Amino acid sequence: MKFDPLISIKLNHANREYQPGDLLECEYQVDAVKREELKSIEVATMWYTSGKGDEEEAIHYYERQTTRTSYGEIDLRELSHFSTELPLSPLSYIGTNLNITWCVRVRIVVQATDQSPKEFKYSQPFQLHAYQAS
Amino acid sequence: MARPLIRLIGKKRGSHHSVSHRVGMWGDIAFSVTLLVLGVLASIALISQALRAGPEISIDIWLMALVVLTFIVFGAQGLIRSLLRSRMGDGLKFSFQQNVTKFDFSQRMRGRLKLPHVPLFDTILTSRGSVQKWRLPMTTGQPVKTLAVIIFFSIWICISLVLVYYSISQYLSQKNELHFSWWLPILSLPPSIGLSIWAGKFLKTQLRGRITIDPLKLEISEQPLHPGHTYDVTAIQGGLLHVRSLRIFLVCEEVTSYHQGTDVRTESHEVIRERVFQDRRFEIKPNTPLKETFPIKIPAKAMHSFQGHYNSLQWKLVSIGRYRDMPEIQRSYALIVHPPSPHSLSEGDR
């Protein structure tokens, strides 16, 4: 029985609450997949809308890795890390017809021998609060 | 004290005119209307003459047509120019205003990168206020509807005039009164005139309240706004009005649009509606215009303005005025709320 790849994402703030200008640090890893089958991995810090209107999204930070690098073949399953400073806007929002959600999304492409490539995605939402007066 | 003497003939001394401005304006309008009506009537006569002349139209008819066309053009442009310069002009210009928030030239400013998807406050395009720092742009004007009504009325007036002229000329030239070229235009006259009268009444209803009263102006002490802060807003309105009630609301609405196939569905939902000003039964006179200042507070944890391709969160002030002998008038004034920053938090209320 074959399982889908397992993607795990960990953020530096345990409560997943951030303010504009905070440094978001993220560790991510892929399991339950063979090294040679994992072809590429993309990670993005982004926001998207949901609700009653057309969905739209915007990427704040993006990174892509493939198995082939100038140093030779690498194992994309290994624990990886990135960090980015969060912008001032837009803030997370829950409304009636409109929601704005921030998340870290990892997307991988897996291709087993003699099979077509398959895509898997996993997102970890977090909140971007407004500045609070201290 | 100068005597209020109305001079019919005046002298221009540099930029100063010795004649009454009002007399000059009405004189301009009368002249332009005369030119326009003469042009229209002459064009009707010329067209019927050309039709009778057959396929070969002589050059003098073409020359006359050119002259008649210049009458119409100069008459029309003179009339429009005079109206725009009059007190009605403010209302007319307001009616033709585009939605100012659409022209967000500030997208090209460097500051856009600092606040992605938040409308920026453009100090170049925004007018300064006379009492407060900034004048708020109006976002409602319905230019297409106003223009459509004017064109509709103009077309039916012209059609009626043509039918009247044609009926009379056919009656005078026809020996057989029962010929269809006589009674057909006659029969068309009542519905055409009826439609022209109806169009005129409809135009009067549509424009009443738009061009006959000065638009309400709102000025604000600061822009952009920040949550948790209080700002002063001044409402200014001139003219001669009996006001039954004037209410102003602070509104935040979510605007979402959904596209599927050929369907486009746009929905607005108000999430905040707070009355910030109300007054009843007062009079506005030319020498005592309305000038009221009141505070507005953006709630501390409110969401900032947001502008996406298909979704937006918009803040605005909405005025609803009820006047004697006028339909209710509602106008919107765009506000821009930015997310709080350490700087705005430390500044506190303005």
Next chain:
Amino acid sequence: MPTKPASNGQKINPFETRWIRPLALDYISSENQYVSRLLDLVLSSDKPMQIVGTHGIGKTTLAFSLCREATHRGTEAQHFRCGRQPFHEIRKSIETPAKLTVLDEYEQFSMWYKFRSRRIATRSPGKVLVITHQNQGFPTLVHLKPNPEAMKSVVKRLQLQQDYGEVIHSADVEILMAEHGNDCREVLFACYDLFHQRYKKNR
């Protein structure tokens, strides 16, 4: 007043547009193996066929379900929105042997493109399915009619997908369908509002 930022345990309205788009929904019918049987008919026909129905009845949803079923069976399938995608790509797809080409919003084609597409489709080895509001003269595969039972199943399924109980009941769906003239899309939007009101009230 919507002042709270998103919480980590954000409650999702099951009728958000991302869940109700034709691509996101499976076509549900009261008949068994409905999509599969329709696909058999399309693939066995040597002429282009059409699906006819009013606004919001589920034509595009059915079209996407047919494409998915075709792909699952190993048959290449592609969905086009007429008037929005280049005609040469549509032509190329129609001329591909054994490929299912779905032409959605067929009314958006000009007379000239209708004539060309009809001509190419009649002569090509590929299979063509036209989605339209009105009869375009092709053999009709199905003329979609309002199906309240199917709509109730869709609403129930959408709520279960997000691990909710039945906040919107079958009786509500019947009332909404009567109010919105059996326009399924409008019914789903109305379910969004109703769900939001009831969910907020019960919290």
